[in-house]
Amino acid sequence: MKAFVIAENEGAARELCAGARTVADSVVLCVVGAPAITGVADVCVHIDVPAGNIADDAYLSVKSAFDAQGADCIIAENALRPLSLVGRLTAALGTAAIAGATEINGTQASTMYFGGNGVRTANAEAIPAFIVGSGVFDGSAATGTDTVEELAFQAPANAVIKQGEEALPKADINLAAADAIVACGRGFSDEADLQLARDLAAKLGAEVGCSRPLAEGVDWFPKEAYIGVSGAVVSPKTYVACGISGQMQHMVGCNGSEVVIAVNKDKNAPIFKQCDYGFVGDLKEALPALTAAL
């Protein structure tokens, strides 16, 4: 079995290639429009995107690479460009990708539905293709060579013509790699109080994340910072949920954490049934006390 991994971020490429090696004898990594990544696959096929084109339009080159490598399964990073490329690649191959795979077992994958209230098993099509987020293959070590094969960008007949580009403000946040996360919820009634969470995070060496309302209701956090079924799925060693009620849509994003600690002033909040340690109290008192104790 030969796996064809499409990824663009180094951490994801490392994790997906390591996971691919547990199901395949050889692993090819395909990187489009980002620097080549070595040491994680048997070969890295690198496709540069010329100025004036967009990475999504590299699908003909990606298909050529897939055919030339003779791969029999596809694993793609859950990031915008790999998602677009895997969609076009699988369409061209007459197969379909299973999105949001949380577990892969041969040609089957588990995925969540109804906002994480259910888990179903999906059977792969002719050529198994999976879109995988972080934490699914956690624990496997990546191995590989420094071999990079450059492949030319092949423009499709109706390529998108890039008129210009503007950088999005880059969120300085990496929840996937964090060992500890302090997550803030609507229990914070005042943006200035977020400093209490940042102080605790500094003591723990943690990243600061949030529930969706703090990133999409008010914009106290960038979208990359919210955890849950429609945000990031994380699996740190320690997850401290502060002023978060424990709705399913949030908890499916963090229930892979080793230890969940909750701070909430309502002793009946659902999160207290889903945590390892719970503090019933006002976060304005509990967080400084925790920080001081640490």
Ligand SMILES: Cc1cc2nc3c(=O)[nH]c(=O)nc-3n(C[C@H](O)[C@H](O)[C@H](O)COP(=O)(O)OP(=O)(O)OC[C@H]3O[C@@H](n4cnc5c(N)ncnc54)[C@H](O)[C@@H]3O)c2cc1C
């Ligand atoms: C389709 C869909 C997708 C969704 N996806 C996501 C997702 O990906 N991620 C996500 O987070 N949500 C998601 N949601 C929203 C989700 O259902 C919840 O509304 C949201 O998670 C609630 O956020 P919260 O816990 O911060 O707020 P609340 O539910 O309002 O909880 C606030 C908590 O803070 C406590 N509190 C208040 N004041 C204090 C204080 N001073 N000290 C201590 N505790 C205090 C309260 O007791 C309460 O328990 C989604 C919803 C839908 C419908």
